[in-house]
Amino acid sequence: MGTIVLDGKEFEVDGDGFLTSPEIWNEETASLVAKEDGTGELNEKHWAVINCIREYWLEKDMAPMVRIICKTTGIRLKELYELFPMGPAKGACKIAGLPKPDGCV
Amino acid sequence: MVEKKYQPALDIFDKMLHGKLKTHLNSCVHCGLCGESCLYYLTHKEDKYIPGKKVDLISAIYRRYYTLLGKTVPKWVGAKDLNDETVAEMVDLIYGACTMCGRCSMHCSIGVDIAFLVRAGRSMLVEINKVVPGLQSTVDAALNTGNNMGIPRDELIDTIEWIAEDLEMELDDEKATIPLDKKGAKVLYTLNPREPKFFPLSISAAAKIFYAAGEDWTLSPDAYDVTNYCYFSGDDKGGAVITQRLVDKVAELGCETLVLAECGHGFRGNRWEGPNYINKSYPFNEISIVELIVEYIREGRIKLDPAKNTKKVTIHDPCNMVREGGVIEEQRFILKQAVSDFVEMTPHGVNNFCCGGGGGQLAMSEYAERRIKVGKIKADQIRATGAEIVVTPCHNCIDQLMELNKEYKLNVEIKTIGEIVADAIVI
Known part of the structure; x- marks a missing residue:
């Protein structure tokens, strides 16, 4: 368990850097996580992916399949991996404030 | 006597205490060679990370409850009670500081199977609900949903169809498909759920190889998960449930060979551990896709x-x-x-x-x-x-x-x- 500091406030994250309280997520926590994990400045396409993941998660309580991310945003798979060098799980889902998915990620 | 809440750990230990476990628990001569082979010790240089020390955690409990001196004068023989302190130590080192990679066992001067002992320790911790929550969550997902990422069936199918469409376009051949639940197919292939969920390019790569080799193959949306995290957690009962799913699917579809996707523990868990979990040998062939690719190359x-x-x-x-x-x-x-x-x-x-x-x-x-x-x-x-x-x-x-x-x-x-x-x- 660690913390990230934003605007002087500390937020708890798990050992992999996922927010332990996903409800505190906002655009600023997203930008901060993106900066830390090497994704860098978030552009329009990043936000389209992040919003897609976030909305899906709020509705269904799980991360969307990568097919749904591509279909909803119109971004092709290879470009998605370029946008998020840490991949859809440890990159995009983490930035979108989701809890860490189960499995080999 | 042990605290009531920890009794199940000793009960399972008692069941596991056959010749191999007893021999390996009693054989470490503390030469320390294993230390230099272990990622954790090489990185941290702290004694507690030496694999032999992890073995000691379990052998100390064995001595306490199974040897005369351990029962009567435990401190003299390094025997320890199974209590809050020793359980916490086991969780931290047996789950938290071992990848069960077995490199220490390779280098052990007398051949102690240290990774086997670590897993025995994990099996004890399973019985007292001490599996690390992150790991248990993946085990639960697999047991409750059929795959370790909780992928719903229809979403798996949509993803497979999506990949198949792309492949068909790439190869410009409508025969380049991913057949689902094809009865009598020669090969039943498997996936790590991480592939359909987030990294499907490896599925299209496998489909392309099967297409090029002219393989008669299929995938089942109801039994495809190659992983078995119960191998990691130490849970043989759960391991049997997960193993049985693929075994039943091969029988139902009448396939000849179960081909395991690229997954280290999935290979071991299915190929070598699975028959022990279900207490039965497989009535079909089982190989890794890596071995199958070698066959394809050799046969031209x-x-x-x-x-x-x-x-x-x-x-x-x-x-x-x-x-x-x-x-x-x-x-x-x-x-x-x-x-x-x-x-x-x-x-x-x-x-x-x-x-x-x-x-x-x-x-x-x-x-x-x-x-x-x-x-x-x-x-x-x-x-x-x-x-x-x-x-x-x-x-x-x-x-x-x-x-x-x-x-x-x-x-x-x-x-x-x-x-x-x-x-x-x-x-």
Whole structure:
């Protein structure tokens, strides 16, 4: 368990850097996580992916399949991996404030 | 006497206490050679991380409850009660500081199977609900939903169809499909759920290889998960439930061969551990897709052009498939035909270092910091090869390597064997 500091406030994250309280997520926590994990400045396409993941998660309580991310945003798979060098799980889902998915990620 | 809440751990220990466990628990001579073979000890240089010390945690409990001196004068013989303190120590070191990579067992001066003892310790912890929550969550997902990421059936099917459409376009042949639940298919293939969920390019690579080889194959949306995290947690009962799903599906579809996707523990869990979980040998063949690709090349069913992969490539050996699984030369045979510049790490093969993500570590955020720290040994090995691409037949290793790539600025691409073969294939 660690913390990230934003605007002087500390937020708890798990050992992999996922927010332990996903409800505190906002655009600023997203930008901060993106900066830390090497994704860098978030552009329009990043936000389209992040919003897609976030909305899906709020509705269904799980991360969307990568097919749904591509279909909803119109971004092709290879470009998605370029946008998020840490991949859809440890990159995009983490930035979108989701809890860490189960499995080999 | 042990506290009531810890009695189930001793009960399972009692059941497991057959010849092998007793022998290995009583054999460590504390020579310390295992220390120098272990990622955790080499990284931290603290005695508690020496594999022999992890064995001591369990043998101290054995002595306390099973030997005369341990029962009467425990302190004289280093016997310890199973109590809050020893349980906490076991959780921290047996789950949190071991990838069950088995390198210590290879180097042990008298052949103690340390990884086997660590798993026995994990089995004790399962019985008293002390599995690290991150790991248990993945086990629960697999037991409750049929796959370790909780992927709903219809979403799996949508993803497979999506990949198949792309493949059909790429190969410009409507026969390039991914058949679902095809009765009588020769091969039933499997997936690591991470593939359909987030990284489906390895599925299209496998489909392309099957297409090129003219294979009669199928996937089942109801039983495809190659992983068995119960191997990591120490839960043989859950392990049997998960193993049985694939066994039943092979029988239902009438397939000849179950082909395991690129997954280190999935290979070991199904190929070597599964029959023990269900207490029955399999009435079908079971091989890794890596072994199948070798067959395709040898039989001339696929042709590879190494000129299609000109970057320098190295291979990372997944412990459970190589040191613990016996698939050692196959991946090298393939790479020598699929790439033009192949370089080995030092050491490699059965003596390879674990990436740090094995043993369920990747699922345990609780120990993520340790995982990245011990992974530096692998990162240094990769850097020393000068390779631009690291290939490994394990999705779990891939995820750890992706993190090491970022943390240690390796600037490499990471691929499965199937992906590099698909890139080299001549159709």
